[in-house]
Amino acid sequence: MRRVDVGLGERSYPILIENGLLDRAAEMLAPYARGRRLIVVADEQVWAQQGGRIEASGLDVTALTVPAGESSKSWDVLAGLVDRLLALEVERSDHLIAFGGGMVGDLTGFAASILKRGCPFVQVPTTLLAQVDSSVGGKTAINAPAGKNMVGSFHQPAAVLIDPSTLETLDPRQLRAGYAEVVKYGLISDPHFFAWCESHGAALLAGEREARLHAIETSVRAKAAIVGEDERETSGRRALLNLGHTFGHAFEAEAGFSDRLLHGEAVALGMALAFRFSASRGLCPAEEAARVEAHLSAAGLPVRSALGTPASLVAHMAHDKKKTGGRVPFILARGIGQAFVDATVELAEVERFLEEWRAGA
Ligand SMILES: NC(=O)c1ccc[n+]([C@@H]2O[C@H](COP(=O)([O-])OP(=O)(O)OC[C@H]3O[C@@H](n4cnc5c(N)ncnc54)[C@H](O)[C@@H]3O)[C@@H](O)[C@H]2O)c1
Ligand SMILES: O=C(O)C(=O)C[C@@H](O)[C@H](O)[C@H](O)COP(=O)(O)O
Numbered sequence: 001m002r003r004v005d006v007g008l009g010e011r012s013y014p015i016l017i018e019n020g021l022l023d024r025a026a027e028m029l030a031p032y033a034r035g036r037r038l039i040v041v042a043d044e045q046v047w048a049q050q051g052g053r054i055e056a057s058g059l060d061v062t063a064l065t066v067p068a069g070e071s072s073k074s075w076d077v078l079a080g081l082v083d084r085l086l087a088l089e090v091e092r093s094d095h096l097i098a099f100g101g102g103m104v105g106d107l108t109g110f111a112a113s114i115l116k117r118g119c120p121f122v123q124v125p126t127t128l129l130a131q132v133d134s135s136v137g138g139k140t141a142i143n144a145p146a147g148k149n150m151v152g153s154f155h156q157p158a159a160v161l162i163d164p165s166t167l168e169t170l171d172p173r174q175l176r177a178g179y180a181e182v183v184k185y186g187l188i189s190d191p192h193f194f195a196w197c198e199s200h201g202a203a204l205l206a207g208e209r210e211a212r213l214h215a216i217e218t219s220v221r222a223k224a225a226i227v228g229e230d231e232r233e234t235s236g237r238r239a240l241l242n243l244g245h246t247f248g249h250a251f252e253a254e255a256g257f258s259d260r261l262l263h264g265e266a267v268a269l270g271m272a273l274a275f276r277f278s279a280s281r282g283l284c285p286a287e288e289a290a291r292v293e294a295h296l297s298a299a300g301l302p303v304r305s306a307l308g309t310p311a312s313l314v315a316h317m318a319h320d321k322k323k324t325g326g327r328v329p330f331i332l333a334r335g336i337g338q339a340f341v342d343a344t345v346e347l348a349e350v351e352r353f354l355e356e357w358r359a360g361a
């Protein structure tokens, strides 16, 4: 069993990683049951494919399912989930188990943060994206017409239990999308890890166990360190985890938060753009930006998109949650592993850059 700790004083928690961890669901999940009753939130697809492993625990499992897909990060689904939890007479000290990808983790975490003014929850992530990113750090949210993750809370889980063997039933496209957030850690601050991705990414995507374990552990270690320093994204440190997201969320909004463009795909596209934009500003060598794009492409991730127009994309960016004093900070890079927050960018400049990019420059 590998273990990484998120150090946040009284809100600290462990991240446990083990292939086959869910085959010991009785032992691993019993601490989060009241008596023997365990409340699990999952999407329908995850429950159909992986739910049996939790049911086999012999605990008295109540599974609350929501439709699969990004559209479940909505007020309607949240309200329905909260009503079902209240009908079950969940107590403030009961734990909810978020069993699924980032959608279920974000939705369940948000429900847990408002139920009876806040109850604990445990993340049991089942996508690569959730195992390397969304299950850690306590950002919870739903989407709103105004944009991605516009309504939510910071609510840390009590534990994160990662069983990489759940990835065996995951669709390859979803796996690739999650891989974008793996590459992100290399691009932010770890050039050696980016080089590791270049040489081991294909093995990871093909299912090589040791490569998956290494990527998951390295990713959550990097995220835990950042979250431990800047839990609520106030110092600028945590904002680095948003590399590719200001561009990416705008494309996701243009796709209507649908499976036309998955979150991880939008992040890949956004990271390619963040590096190109950095190169166009003379911050980053053009060869480094090309190397980023080449690796993302080789992994089957998008680095170009016809969604939206430069003007409509920039209009989405103007609503970015990081905006302060009327200005949207961008996460740019001086090279691979050298991301930084740049608060000097004008949206008009980004629009011109996107026009040139669209024209094929
Ligand atoms: N809170 C954070 O820090 C954070 C970080 C990154 C992303 N996110 C959010 O996470 C969401 C994306 O998460 P995601 O990529 O995990 O998508 P997802 O949760 O929508 O899951 C993707 C698909 O895979 C299916 N699935 C999940 N696990 C499976 C398994 N083991 N076997 C078979 N099918 C399985 C699901 O049913 C779904 O259809 C976005 O909403 C994004 O904004 C949040
Ligand atoms: O944990 C963080 O902080 C991140 O930014 C991780 C991102 O991968 C994730 O997509 C997050 O939900 C984005 O947050 P947002 O504040 O930009 O909505």
Ligand SMILES: [Zn+2]
Pocket (backbone or CB within 6 Å): 133, 181, 245, 263, 267
């Ligand atoms: Zn993300």
